[in-house]
Each structure stands twice: as C-alpha cells, then as structure tokens.
Amino acid sequence: MSELSPLLTKAVRVRETGGPEVLKVEEIAVPAPKPGEALIRQTAIGLNYIDTYFRSGLYKTELPFVPGSEGAGVVEALGEGVTGLAVGDRVAYAGGPLGAYAERRVIPADRLVKVPDGVSDDVAAAIMLKGLTAHYLLFKTFPVRAGTVILFHAAAGGVGSIAGQWAHRLGAVTIGTVGSAAKVDAARRNGYAYVIDTSREDFVARINEITDGRGVDVAYDSIGRDTFPATLDTLRPRGMWVTFGQSSGALPPIDSQILSQKGSLFMTRPTLFHYIADRRELEEAAAALFEAVGSGLVEIAVDTYPLDHAADAHRDLQARRTTGSVVLKP
Numbered sequence: 660m661s662e663l664s665p666l667l668t669k670a671v672r673v674r675e676t677g678g679p680e681v682l683k684v685e686e687i688a689v690p691a692p693k694p695g696e697a698l699i700r701q702t703a704i705g706l707n708y709i710d711t712y713f714r715s716g717l718y719k720t721e722l723p724f725v726p727g728s729e730g731a732g733v734v735e736a737l738g739e740g741v742t743g744l745a746v747g748d749r750v751a752y753a754g755g756p757l758g759a760y761a762e763r764r765v766i767p768a769d770r771l772v773k774v775p776d777g778v779s780d781d782v783a784a785a786i787m788l789k790g791l792t793a794h795y796l797l798f799k800t801f802p803v804r805a806g807t808v809i810l811f812h813a814a815a816g817g818v819g820s821i822a823g824q825w826a827h828r829l830g831a832v833t834i835g836t837v838g839s840a841a842k843v844d845a846a847r848r849n850g851y852a853y854v855i856d857t858s859r860e861d862f863v864a865r866i867n868e869i870t871d872g873r874g875v876d877v878a879y880d881s882i883g884r885d886t887f888p889a890t891l892d893t894l895r896p897r898g899m900w901v902t903f904g905q906s907s908g909a910l911p912p913i914d915s916q917i918l919s920q921k922g923s924l925f926m927t928r929p930t931l932f933h934y935i936a937d938r939r940e941l942e943e944a945a946a947a948l949f950e951a952v953g954s955g956l957v958e959i960a961v962d963t964y965p966l967d968h969a970a971d972a973h974r975d976l977q978a979r980r981t982t983g984s985v986v987l988k989p
C-alpha cells in the first residue's frame with residue numbers, strides 16, 4: 660500500500676465523549692498490518708454495554724477513537740510473522756484495542772479465533788464478548804454445577820440470555836431478573852426457571868421464598884448501582900457476589916465490613932480480558948462456546964442495526980429496549 664493511496668474505510672468515530680449523538684460515521688484510513696497484526700474486513704460488529712461506557716467518558720481512552728470490542732469477518736492481509744491464519748479465513752474476536760465500529764480494521768492476530776462453519780458471522784459477532792463472558796462467569800469465577808442456585812440480573816439481556824441457557828444445561832437452579840413484564844417470556848426462553856419482574860416484585864423477598872430462606876450460591880450482578888446492596892441479601896452465608904457491570908451506574912465505594920455483616924460473603928469484580936489474555940485460555944473458552952452454540956445447546960437471538968445507525972443502537976441498549984445480542988452491520 661503506498662502512502663499516497665491509503666486504504667479508506669467506513670467507521671464510526673467519537674471526537675468528544677457524550678451521548679449517543681457523538682457517534683459519527685466517517686471515512687478513515689486503515690494502516691497496513693504491522694508484524695503480528697491482521698487486517699480484517701468485518702461483516703458483523705457486536706454491540707456491548709462497555710461501548711457506552713467509553714462513549715460517555717465513564718471509561719477513559721484517547722480521543723478521537725473508534726469504539727467497539729467485538730467483531731467477525733474475513734482476513735484480508737497479514738503482517739509479518741503471523742502463524743496459524745491465512746488470507747480468507749473467517750475470524751472473530753473479543754477485546755484487544757478498541758476499533759470494532761468499522762468496516763475494516765487492523766488487530767493483533769493473537770486476538771483472533773477461527774469461526775467454525777456451523778456458526779454464522781452475525782452469531783460469532785454476537786457471542787464472542789458476551790458468550791466468553793458467560794463462559795468464564797459460569798465455569799471459572801464460580802464453578803456452576805447441577806443443583807447450584809444462581810441469581811442472574813438482566814436475564815433477557817445479551818450476557819444474561821447466553822448465561823441462562825448454559826446454566827440451565829448445567830443443571831443449575833436458575834433465577835433471573837428483568838426490568839419489565841415485556842421481558843419475562845424472553846427470560847423464560849433463556850432457561851431461567853424463575854423469572855422476577857423487578858418493576859412489580861421485590862427480588863430479595865421473592866428469592867427468599869424461592870430458596871426457602873436459604874439464599875443463592877452465587878449472584879451475578881451487572882446492573883450495579885440500582886441492585887446494590889439488595890443483591891447481597893439474596894446470598895446464602897459464604898455465597899459469592901460477582902459484580903461484573905454497571906448498566907445502571909457505578910457502585911459506591913464498598914466497605915469490606917458489609918461482606919462480613921451479610922454472611923462472610925465472597926466478592927469479585929472480574930473482567931473478561933483477564934480471563935482470555937492468555938492465548939491458550941482464549942482458544943479453550945472459544946472452542947467451548949462455539950461447541951455450545953454450534954450444537955444448539957445455547958441458541959442465539961440476534962437483532963441487527965446498520966453500522967450507520969450505531970447511535971440508535973446505543974439509545975435502545977441504554978433505554979433497556981433491547982433483548983439478546985445486537986449486531987451492527989457495516
């Protein structure tokens with residue numbers, strides 16, 4: 660590629676942080692892949708709640724930037740020294756440098772995994788970040804087994820829809836919450852045996868009833884501010900509180916005494932990127948996920964928006980209007 664004719668691509672760029680309106684469609688130059696990198700043409704881009712944290716400025720990054728941490732497509736060129744990949748391979752990724760909201764992008768090749776034939780690009784882009792998150796939450800953060808009683812907030816959402824089906828298949832007793840009556844059926848289809856509509860019911864009282872006062876073994880909470888500290892009251896003594904997101908806003912500073920007062924609880928604040936930083940762990944988790952989805956164990960509902968309408972997708976995600984996974988189409 661000569662310097663005079665850089666490859667241009669359509670991308671959504673943020674020049675200043677703020678509301679969804681700061682997501683602007685632009686043409687930007689794509690650099691040639693450096694050693695260890697791959698140039699990919701993306702056919703599907705995953706929408707994630709974390710994209711809204713970067714867009715709003717809650718999470719910091721240098722301006723201007725192209726948001727996005729999840730996508731799928733085809734390898735178009737490889738930098739020097741890349742092994743195990745060829746031009747034309749179908750690939751997908753979660754994490755790595757931001758920059759998914761674009762038709763073409765360059766990415767470290769060791770973040771890419773090959774997508775098996777039985778999994779479409781849209782599904783791959785819908786599951787890499789959310790499905791690998793469901794995987795580590797259920798298999799690594801807390802080993803969910805037959806009979807484990809779990810609470811999962813946002814049971815009709817992207818991560819919640821995958822986690823519920825998978826936990827159900829593992830034989831767990833699944834309790835999910837949703838924020839409106841309209842999402843109850845979706846959560847049921849996602850494998851939640853008990854679905855609590857928090858717009859009508861007090862989830863702590865209801866879980867107390869469901870578990871005969873025992874409490875859940877593990878509570879997965881991605882809602883943050885609005886479900887704290889009530890979620891701690893759903894746990895059995897020595898249960899685990901997994902606070903892994905903040906869809907309703909950041910948590911206040913936490914006094915560790917609260918864990919003792921609520922029953923010698925365990926707390927973790929995990930992030931996917933620490934569970935897949937190691938290439939071997941990434942490959943194992945992706946293989947398990949593709950197997951679960953390819954075999955139909957976990958079914959994926961995908962809603963699509965044109966990449967040009969990324970701002971609408973952000974509005975809908977933050978207004979709690981989406982269910983399942985959303986994919987942006989370049």
Ligand SMILES: NC(=O)c1ccc[n+]([C@@H]2O[C@H](COP(=O)([O-])OP(=O)(O)OC[C@H]3O[C@@H](n4cnc5c(N)ncnc54)[C@H](OP(=O)(O)O)[C@@H]3O)[C@@H](O)[C@H]2O)c1
Pocket residue numbers: 706707708709788789792813814815816817818819836837838839842881882885903904905906907908929930931932976977978979980981982983
């Ligand atoms: N730590 C990690 O490794 C990791 C990885 C992936 C995702 N996450 C986190 O997991 C969460 C889910 O991500 P996702 O992309 O799958 O999103 P999502 O669950 O599809 O969307 C968020 C859901 O949160 C619920 N919610 C409750 N209060 C809300 C409020 N005040 N504003 C907006 N939503 C509210 C809504 O469901 P109801 O209307 O049913 O309540 C909404 O649909 C996010 O917090 C994300 O940051 C963390």
